[in-house]
Amino acid sequence: MKLVRMTPGHGDVLLAEGDLEVVEDEERLVEEFRRQLELGMWAAVPTAERGRRQAVMVRDFAEVPRDAERVVFYPPAAGG
Numbered sequence: 001m002k003l004v005r006m007t008p009g010h011g012d013v014l015l016a017e018g019d020l021e022v023v024e025d026e027e028r029l030v031e032e033f034r035r036q037l038e039l040g041m042w043a044a045v046p047t048a049e050r051g052r053r054q055a056v057m058v059r060d061f062a063e064v065p066r067d068a069e070r071v072v073f074y075p076p077a078a079g080g
Contacts, residue, residue: 002070003032033061041073
């Protein structure tokens with residue numbers, strides 16, 4: 001699994017990568033996931049449905065499917 005941050009003008013920036021079957025890797029991924037949320041980022045797991053790009057929002061690492069390839073973090077939309 002990869003944790004990436006969407007950065008305007010730079011695309012995805014790799015934050016952490018690891019195998020969920022390796023305890024140390026999973027701990028590192030959970031720690032980085034939480035850190036990104038503490039920074040105010042939103043998290044989404046990309047999904048593919050009938051050729052369309054979609055994503056499911058997640059608020060806790062436990063919500064991330066074990067078979068997910070990556071989690072994308074991005075800042076909330078400005079304005080309101």
